[in-house]
Amino acid sequence: MKDQRKRGVKQQEQLSQFYLNKMSLQYSQKNNPRVIIIQKLYGKFFNKDQELTFPKHRYKKFIKDVVNGTLERNDLITDELENRLKEDLILSHLDKLFQVIIKCAMFELLYKPKTSSKIIIKEYLSASNSFLEDSQTKYLNALLDKISKKIRTSNEWIWFN
Numbered sequence: 001m002k003d004q005r006k007r008g009v010k011q012q013e014q015l016s017q018f019y020l021n022k023m024s025l026q027y028s029q030k031n032n033p034r035v036i037i038i039q040k041l042y043g044k045f046f047n048k049d050q051e052l053t054f055p056k057h058r059y060k061k062f063i064k065d066v067v068n069g070t071l072e073r074n075d076l077i078t079d080e081l082e083n084r085l086k087e088d089l090i091l092s093h094l095d096k097l098f099q100v101i102i103k104c105a106m107f108e109l110l111y112k113p114k115t116s117s118k119i120i121i122k123e124y125l126s127a128s129n130s131f132l133e134d135s136q137t138k139y140l141n142a143l144l145d146k147i148s149k150k151i152r153t154s155n156e157w158i159w160f161n
Contacts, residue, residue, distance in 0.1 A: 031057075031058075032123075032126065032127055032130075033057070033059040033062055033063050034104070034123050034124055034126070034127035035127045035130055036057065036063050037063055037066050037067055037070075037104050037127075038097070038100055038101055038104060038127055038128075038131065040052060040054075040063070040067045041067055041070055041071070041100045041103070041104060042096070042097060042100045044067070044071060045096070045099075045100060046096065052067065052068075054067075066104060066107060066108060066112075069107050069111060070103055070104050070107040073107065073110075073111075074103065077103050077106045077107055077110070078091060078103070080106065080110065081102065081103075081106060081147070084147065084150045084151070085143070085146065085147065085150075088143070088146065089143065095136075097131055097132070098132070098136065098140065101124055101127075101128055101131075101132075101140060102140070102143065102144070102147075104124070105120055105121070105124045105144050105147070106147060108120045109147060109148055109151050109152065110151060117148035117151075117152045120144075120148070121141065121144045121145060121148060124140070124144060125137055125140065125141055125144075128140055
């Protein structure tokens with residue numbers, strides 16, 4: 001009986017390791033849609049002449065939607081950030097990459113109401129690990145959490161189309 005339990009536990013461990021390995025291959029940081037979004041926006045914000053191209057990707061439509069939406073609504077997103085967080089941060093004082101990450105997350109929080117704010121925050125924190133240090137990621141987490149609570153929990157949904 002004990003041998004069967006040991007074999008069962010060992011098989012479960014092997015199976016979990018198999019799935020962890022499979023997931024890490026499938027969702028590497030370079031294939032993470034939010035990493036691609038951050039890279040595209042960073043390039044476009046700081047090189048206005050750059051032409052945006054979207055190579056074949058499983059989430060191409062989503063990536064294109066967030067990138068183009070953030071670019072089109074950049075002024076509205078910046079105003080919204082300044083209005084809601086005027087006592088907590090001065091956007092122009094932040095690192096450029098940090099600004100890009102906050103703006104894309106803000107776009108999703110404002111214009112993708114079907115996606116949970118927790119998922120948006122988790123995905124951008126995961127993506128930011130490729131670009132930021134741990135202390136910056138913790139600060140980003142605090143800011144995104146505060147932003148999401150001010151936007152998503154208020155009764156005043158902002159719908160811009």
